[in-house]
Amino acid sequence: MIYLTPLQSSLVPILLILGLWLVLPAVIDRERTWQRAVLYGGCILFALRYAWWRGTETLAPVGLTVDFIASGSLFLIELAALVGSMSAFVLMMRTRNRSGEAEANLGWWRDRPAPPKIAVLIATYNEELEVLERTIVGAKALRYTNKEIVVLDDGRRDWLRDFCAQQDVRYLRRPDNKGSKAGNINHALGVLNSDPEPPEFFAVLDADFVPHRGFLSRSLALFHDPSVGLVQTPQHFFNPDPIQHNLGLAKSYPDEQRYFFDHMQPSRDGWGMAICCGTSSICRMEAVRELGGFPTDSVTEDFMLTMALQARGWRTVYLNEALTEGLAPEGLKEYVSQRARWCLGLMQIARSRLGPFTREKIRLRERWSVLDSSLYWLTSFAFRIAALVFPLLYWFFNITVVDAGVPEVISHFGVYYAWVLLTTTLLSPGMIVPIFHDVTQLVGAIPITRAAVTGLLRPKGHPFSVTAKGGDRSRIVVQWGIMRPFLVLWGLTALGLTLGIFFDRFAYYDAGDGKSVVLFWTIYNLIVLTVTIIACVELPRRERHVADAPERTFVQLPDGASVTTWLSELTRTTARLRGLTLPEGARVRIELREVGPVDGYVLRTSRDTTLVQLLPEAEEREALIVRLHAEDNTPGVTRSQPGRVIRDFGLRLSRIGPRR
Numbered sequence: 001m002i003y004l005t006p007l008q009s010s011l012v013p014i015l016l017i018l019g020l021w022l023v024l025p026a027v028i029d030r031e032r033t034w035q036r037a038v039l040y041g042g043c044i045l046f047a048l049r050y051a052w053w054r055g056t057e058t059l060a061p062v063g064l065t066v067d068f069i070a071s072g073s074l075f076l077i078e079l080a081a082l083v084g085s086m087s088a089f090v091l092m093m094r095t096r097n098r099s100g101e102a103e104a105n106l107g108w109w110r111d112r113p114a115p116p117k118i119a120v121l122i123a124t125y126n127e128e129l130e131v132l133e134r135t136i137v138g139a140k141a142l143r144y145t146n147k148e149i150v151v152l153d154d155g156r157r158d159w160l161r162d163f164c165a166q167q168d169v170r171y172l173r174r175p176d177n178k179g180s181k182a183g184n185i186n187h188a189l190g191v192l193n194s195d196p197e198p199p200e201f202f203a204v205l206d207a208d209f210v211p212h213r214g215f216l217s218r219s220l221a222l223f224h225d226p227s228v229g230l231v232q233t234p235q236h237f238f239n240p241d242p243i244q245h246n247l248g249l250a251k252s253y254p255d256e257q258r259y260f261f262d263h264m265q266p267s268r269d270g271w272g273m274a275i276c277c278g279t280s281s282i283c284r285m286e287a288v289r290e291l292g293g294f295p296t297d298s299v300t301e302d303f304m305l306t307m308a309l310q311a312r313g314w315r316t317v318y319l320n321e322a323l324t325e326g327l328a329p330e331g332l333k334e335y336v337s338q339r340a341r342w343c344l345g346l347m348q349i350a351r352s353r354l355g356p357f358t359r360e361k362i363r364l365r366e367r368w369s370v371l372d373s374s375l376y377w378l379t380s381f382a383f384r385i386a387a388l389v390f391p392l393l394y395w396f397f398n399i400t401v402v403d404a405g406v407p408e409v410i411s412h413f414g415v416y417y418a419w420v421l422l423t424t425t426l427l428s429p430g431m432i433v434p435i436f437h438d439v440t441q442l443v444g445a446i447p448i449t450r451a452a453v454t455g456l457l458r459p460k461g462h463p464f465s466v467t468a469k470g471g472d473r474s475r476i477v478v479q480w481g482i483m484r485p486f487l488v489l490w491g492l493t494a495l496g497l498t499l500g501i502f503f504d505r506f507a508y509y510d511a512g513d514g515k516s517v518v519l520f521w522t523i524y525n526l527i528v529l530t531v532t533i534i535a536c537v538e539l540p541r542r543e544r545h546v547a548d549a550p551e552r553t554f555v556q557l558p559d560g561a562s563v564t565t566w567l568s569e570l571t572r573t574t575a576r577l578r579g580l581t582l583p584e585g586a587r588v589r590i591e592l593r594e595v596g597p598v599d600g601y602v603l604r605t606s607r608d609t610t611l612v613q614l615l616p617e618a619e620e621r622e623a624l625i626v627r628l629h630a631e632d633n634t635p636g637v638t639r640s641q642p643g644r645v646i647r648d649f650g651l652r653l654s655r656i657g658p659r660r
Contacts, residue, residue: 006407014410017418021425028426033094033270039423040089046416047082047089053412054078058404071401074390081383084375091372092263092427094270098222098319106217108224115146116223118216118282119192119199123184124207125154125177129163131208131327136167137622138210138630144217148199150192154184181278182301186293189285199285206279209235209326210629219282222317229287229314230306233280233321234261237328238628238635239541242335243440246535248652252644254431254637255328256440262638263428265318273369274318278302279326287314297352300345303373307354310366322634332479332538336444340451343377347455350374378452381445384438388489388529391522395496406516430639436649438528439535446485474540483536490529497522534652555580556589556597567592568609572624575600577610588612594631595623 004012029035054075060067109115120139124132132151139149149169153160156173164171174187185204192198201220205211219231235257240250247253261277268274281302287309288294295304306316329335349370353360356367356374393399402409424432497519553567555577567590569576575590575598582588586602590612598620600612616624 006405007410010407010411010414013415014418017415017422021422024422024426030427031095031097036095036427037093039427040093043089043416043420043423044086046419047086050412050416051079051082053408054402057408058402060400060403066397067399070390070393070399071403074386074401077379077383077386080375080379084372084379087368087372087375088264091271091273092267095263095266096270096318097266098269098317099321102218102221102319102321105221105224108221115144116200116220117197118144118147118220119188119202120147120149120205120211120216121152121185121188121202122150122205122207123152123154123181124160125181125184127207129159132160132163134210134625134629135205135207136164136169137625138212139205140167140169141213141626141630142211142216143213144220147216150188152184152188154181179296180299180301182294182296186296189288189293193285193289201282201284202288203282204279205324206326209279209324210238210625211280212323212325212632213626213630214632215280215323216282218321218323219319222319223282223284225315225317227313227315228317229284229309230276230316231282231319232265232274232276232316233319233323234265235277235280236261236322236325236635238325239328239330240636241328242330242332242538243443243535244637245330245541246332246538247436247439247531248648248655249436249640249645250637252637252648253433253436253640258636258638259428259431262320263431266320268369269318269320271365272315273365274306274316275369275373276302276306276316280324284314287312290314298345298348299341300349303345304349304352304354307349307362307366307370311354311360311362322632325629325635330541331477332443332482332536336447336482339444340447343381343448344451344455346370346373346377347452348459351456351459377448378456381441381448381452384442384445385449387521388442388493388525391518391525392492392496394518395500395522396492400518402517404517409517430641433640433642433645435528435531436645439531442486442528442532443482443535476540477538479536479538483533486529486532486536490526490533493522493526493529497526531649550578551593553577553593554591556591557582558586558588570624570628572616572621572628573614574603575612575614577612579608580610581605581608582610590614592624592627594627595620598624 028039058071059075060071062068120142122132122135122139136149136151139147149167151160151164151169151171153171153173154177161171161173172188172191174184177183179186189202192202201223203211203216203219215233219233222228222231237255237257239245241255241257244250244253244255265274278301283305288305290312291305291308294301295308298304309316329338349355352358354362354366354370356371358367390401393401421432421434550566550568552564554562555565556562563580565580566578567575568578570592575592577590582602582605584602584604587599588602589597589599591597595616598614598616600614603611603613605611614624
């Protein structure tokens with residue numbers, strides 16, 4: 001008879017889960033609801049088991065003591081985060097793919113004398129011409145014929161008015177900025193509704209989002225159902241977000257929003273709870289007219305539009321196809337402020353007439369939709385902060401906030417965590433990599449938590465904040481304001497650990513086997529904080545389309561001869577050739593697929609690579625924009641491979657300076 005130690009016994013369930021990890025990928029079908037329900041149901045069961053154990057066996061004795069207050073506070077914060085997670089687990093039990101429906105209903109309007117008229121609204125405030133040009137040229141290249149491009153300029157810029165005239169697109173401005181983006185769109189809808197032929201539908205594009213050529217026709221197909229008021233499509237990005245870029249993971253780790261758009265939104269759609277996310281959406285004019293325009297009660301007018309439409313019986317559906325691509329925030333400060341604004345907007349909706357506890361006639365699932373999103377913003381980020389702060393109470397104040405040994409932690413938390421990773425890996429492969437996932441949430445945790453509390457206590461009176469895009473990104477910038485709290489936490493954590501290990505503080509309070517738990521917890525926090533601090537150092541950027549793949553091309557040399565070589569990287573202004581070395585300043589002509597021959601000259605060479613400065617004419621420049629941003633492809637990294645993530649991060653750490 002074999003006897004196992006408590007530690008060995010606690011590892012048995014983990015080993016069983018690892019065994020399932022090897023077997024289930026061959027048999028699982030991600031779109032079968034019953035299979036998803038079994039896996040996510042397991043997540044809920046293990047979460048409840050863990051929560052019961054935490055509440056009954058790991059807290060300090062009940063009483064008016066610092067120990068009980070500290071351990072109870074952490075438990076309540078963690079319990080709130082677990083409730084949010086369990087809500088998400090239920091939501092993820094379903095998923096829906098509407099590509100087949102779109103394919104079957106392409107051209108449902110063919111029996112009509114003309115296709116429905118669509119206005120493509122490009123909302124802008126302070127974006128540069130380089131950003132706007134991409135979007136306007138891409139919108140003009142849409143395959144759909146009966147469309148009108150309308151630029152809504154809340155910056156009232158004469159140069160943009162003149163550029164729109166050159167591009168033969170409609171330009172609108174208003175005398176004030178009341179209602180921010182929602183007010184800008186409402187002003188445009190009022191003008192369009194007074195036209196001799198008002199559009200039946202309108203698409204909304206942010207100034208930095210370029211539509212793919214099939215965006216309108218594919219999305220419009222879902223309006224064959226007369227109850228559909230809005231169709232939302234994903235928001236994918238042709239450049240890495242700040243965390244991807246600063247950690248050197250631009251080619252190996254998905255952007256932070258990929259999980260939401262590729263996995264969460266299809267699941268929301270499976271429950272009839274898909275939400276409008278603003279850009280990359282199409283609305284039925286009749287439905288929005290019935291509302292009296294976009295609601296202006298929240299700085300996230302898009303989510304609130306969904307709630308208002310559903311309250312009147314109009315459905316929001318989701319087409320999970322890459323039909324647009326945008327410019328992710330390039331700076332960490334903009335990245336964080338954008339997410340804090342989203343959080344604030346959700347809290348405003350939660351406190352509004354369309355919130356989860358309103359007396360309005362709103363269906364239960366709409367209430368759940370807002371509640372689920374509010375729980376995410378309110379609890380997830382607060383728990384990230386608490387997980388860093390509470391271990392310090394042990395090191396400096398002799399307070400054990402989790403009184404448990406290693407076998408118990410493995411048996412309860414370890415099993416729960418392993419099952420969640422198994423489920424996520426099977427149903428949303430390549431989305432979660434430990435440590436890096438923590439960093440993506442931790443970077444903005446403090447301002448997001450502040451916004452959550454502010455939005456709940458004081459939902460009104462907050463100005464709309466536009467996320468800045470473009471600008472000079474050629475220098476290393478240290479975001480000290482964002483980094484400073486993490487530097488302080490890193491210093492306190494390292495100091496506490498040092499005192500505990502080398503000055504006998506570790507045995508000051510006899511926590512038994514629990515000492516190993518707090519030691520592991522502290523070391524993990526140091527690793528996460530270190531990576532977070534690195535993410536706060538912004539590296540220089542150059543334009544790069546992350547979906548590019550090397551291709552063969554013809555190059556006409558200065559002497560008139562032509563050679564075939566590899567085009568390894570292409571932007572609107574440069575081409576990188578591999579396998580060819582030319583002197584600096586040499587004039588060349590490159591044959592670019594879907595563009596034609598483009599003149600240029602050699603900027604610099606290194607080893608077997610030549611960087612060419614392109615000199616495109618106006619038509620060639622627009623063709624380049626269409627090729628780079630408007631063709632049907634899926635930009636960005638769709639899933640990660642942990643080995644490659646570790647390799648790329650290792651290269652980032654080994655780099656003394658930024659790559660050129």
